[in-house]
Amino acid sequence: MRAGPPGPVPTATLGCVLVTGLLSMLLLGDGLALNLLIVAVPATLAAYFAARTAGRRPRPWSLTWAVGGLALLVVPALRDAGWPSFLAIVSSVALASLALHGCRTWPGVLLSPLGIFDSILRGLGWGWRGVRERAGGARGAGPVLRAVAVAVVLLLVFGALFAGADAAFADLLGELIPDASLSGSPWRVLLLIVGVVGALAAAHTAAAPVRWDRLVVKRGRARGRVEWALPLIVLNVLFAAFNAVQLTVLFGGYDSVLDKTGLSYAAYARQGFWQLLLATLLTLLVIVFALRWAPRDDPRDRRLVRAVLGTLCALTLVVVASAVRRMDMYVEAYGLTRLRISVVGIELWLGAIILLIMAAGVWGARWLPRAVAASAAVGVLAFGLLSPDGLIAERNVQRYEETGKFDFDYTRQLSADAVPALDKLPEPQRSCAIKPIADGLGTERGPWYATSLGESRARRIIEARPPSVAPGVCGTGSVDTSYSSYR
CATH class of the missing domain: 1.25.40 (Serine Threonine Protein Phosphatase 5, Tetratricopeptide repeat)
Structure with missing residues (x-):
């Protein structure tokens, strides 16, 4: 699955890697906000130059993943809360891995983040060879890189000394540039290393990605119609009965809840939300295994698969609506919390996945892995922007x-x-x-x-x-x- 070894590291990539390391050292030591997006831009350019030199042209989906990954880093710049920012950063790394690998299949979408970690040591060796090749010559990029490195060191050392000697000059530097005092040098050196290593790993992945799409998961042995369809038809009947009760009780209003259950409005809402959330997750697993063993040789079999699973998906959407409605009732009674808003967001996303599965049953499923990944990224971005x-x-x-x-x-x-x-x-x-x-x-x-x-x-x-x-x-x-x- 590995691509061939990449060619020499481009000079533009080395320059962007150096900029990424310096920005990481200067900006990331005081917390995460807009600085994370600023650092990500040169790292993205480093990967772009490496991919272009390796002959890889950016495809529409790769550009979509790259833009989406950068857009997710807007969340830490806007929100002070750590939990939506953490989700946005993790999702941004996942989208970046998809952009670097260009994966289309389920194994590729799920495993592509591992390719970046695989490139850490390889990227370091690749970058070191590129620096040695350029540092030895009297022409080309070697003198420029040496001059930039010396200039940066001189600015940092003498800037820190002058700032310590004059308070007015220190205030001026504090307003214009990040703090480069010697007190946090070990921490800033670590940030410099992290920035350089991360940018080199991304660039190496872009130049020589792991071909995760070449992993093939064998389809399960097709079952007979009765063996495959009967359990799902019985499950559909159970879902239909439950949904009939939900439509008459839950959506009938407060009086209906009291009359039919003897519970309070909020107690009824609290009683079943988690069970319905788990039922939605298990339904997705049932669909996955059902597709693995579904009969598929005859056109009638394919129509049966679409009919049975399409009905199950439609009934599951009612379960999703019931779970969301229950949580809304509970919030009306007791207020909104982080847990409640989070689980409602997860339930809505699961509903979106079911809609995508239904669409894949009509138009084909080649695009489904990427669509599910895109829906997760859009959900995380919307979650952060909503504050x-x-x-x-x-x-x-x-x-x-x-x-x-x-x-x-x-x-x-x-x-x-x-x-x-x-x-x-x-x-x-x-x-x-x-x-x-x-x-x-x-x-x-x-x-x-x-x-x-x-x-x-x-x-x-x-x-x-x-x-x-x-x-x-x-x-x-x-x-x-x-x-x-x-x-």
Whole structure:
């Protein structure tokens, strides 16, 4: 599956690798925000030049993965919350691996991230050979690379000395360029190494990718019609019966829930959400194994497969809608939390996968692996752009206005993204909700490249109206303890 060894590393790739390492050293030591996107741009260019020299032309899907990976890195620049940013960074790495490998099959989509790790040591040797070839000559790129390296070292050393000698000059440098003081040198050297190694691994992968698409998963032995279809038909009947109950009970309103179940509105919603989420996941596994053993020699068999699995997918969509509706009912009763918004997002994504499977049954399944990967990336990007912490705070502020109940303990776990919504609370509830977030931010501002838009907005609000409450006030008042009972 390995491609042949790549040719000599291009000079443009070496230059982009050096820029990536320097930017990593200077920008990534203060946190992750816009700096992550800035560092990713030269690394992307390094891979592009390496692929072009190796004769690989960018295809539409590869360009889509590359643009999507860079777009996902906008999330840390916008949001202060760490959990959507983490999902965005992991998804960005996955899309980058797809762009570098150009995979189309299920094994390729699932295994392509391993190709980048496979290229770490190979990329280092490849880059070292390229540097040695150029460093020995008196012409070409060797003198330029040596001159740039010497200039960078001189700037760092004398810039740090002058900054330590004059406070005014230090302030000027602090506003224009990142901190290059000697105090954090070991950490910055590590970041330099990580940036160089990562960019070289990406470039080597682009020049000589692992051919994951050549992995072939043998299809299972086709079963007879009765052996294959009977269990699925029985399952369809069970799904249909359950969905009939859901349509009459769950979507019939509050009175219908009380009459038919004897439970409260929220208790009924809480009772079955997790079971329905698990049922959706198991249905996807059933579809996978059913397709593996499906009869496929006769046109009638293929029509049977489409009919049975299409019906199962359609009935599963009703289960997805029921699960989402149950969680919506529970949120109406007890408010929105990170767990609740996360599992609803997962359930909606599973519903999107089922729709894609239904479309593949009509138009073919060659595009399905890439479409599923794209749907996951779009979901993560949308999740980050929606600002989940801000949405949680906004929904719970609305609930406070309607019921007078608010969980201040849970609010302390939210990030600075929640401050604009919490700012709408009346006093002293506003100060009680914002003060823990303000204390977490502190008074010292980070550099522009390591400060998210969410943190910047929160600081402006806090500076305009600092939270101020008397001691003991935030420990009293109406706190809905039932809100915290299901996180």
